[in-house]
Amino acid sequence: xxxxxxxxxxxxxxxxxxxxxxxxxxxxxxxxxxxxxxxxxxxxxxxxxxxxxxxxxxxxxxxxxxxxxxxxxxxxxxxxxxxxxx
Numbered sequence: 073x074x075x076x077x078x079x080x081x082x083x084x085x086x087x088x089x090x091x092x093x094x095x096x097x098x099x100x101x102x103x104x105x106x107x108x109x110x111x112x113x114x115x116x117x118x119x120x121x122x123x124x125x126x127x128x129x130x131x132x133x134x135x136x137x138x139x140x141x142x143x144x145x146x147x148x149x150x151x152x153x154x155x156x157x158x
Contacts, residue, residue: 074104081109092117092139095126102135119143122156 079085085105089098098115105112112135120127120139123146130137142156 074108076108079105079108079110083108083110084113085110086114086116087112088116088118090118092120092126092130092137093124095129098126098130114138121146 087098087101087105089101092098102112114136115130115138117127117137117139118141120137120142122142122144127137127139127142143153144156145154146152
């Protein structure tokens with residue numbers, strides 16, 4: 073919940089989140105911004121689980137998503153993590 077005194081239709085919002093997996097937390101924040109008739113300018117993520125659907129769904133909806141790190145694969149047995157290289 074965000075008070076109307078802090079978010080108005082004239083605001084541009086940068087959403088920052090620590091982890092992005094399926095995108096449910098970010099979608100909730102987008103909904104709050106939308107209810108205020110404000111605009112989401114972009115989405116910043118610290119760690120994106122690229123093997124899950126959240127990042128792609130947000131990008132497909134036209135949001136500019138930037139992640140510091142994208143994990144391409146995590147091996148449950150060995151614990152090895154593979155990062156996406158751009």
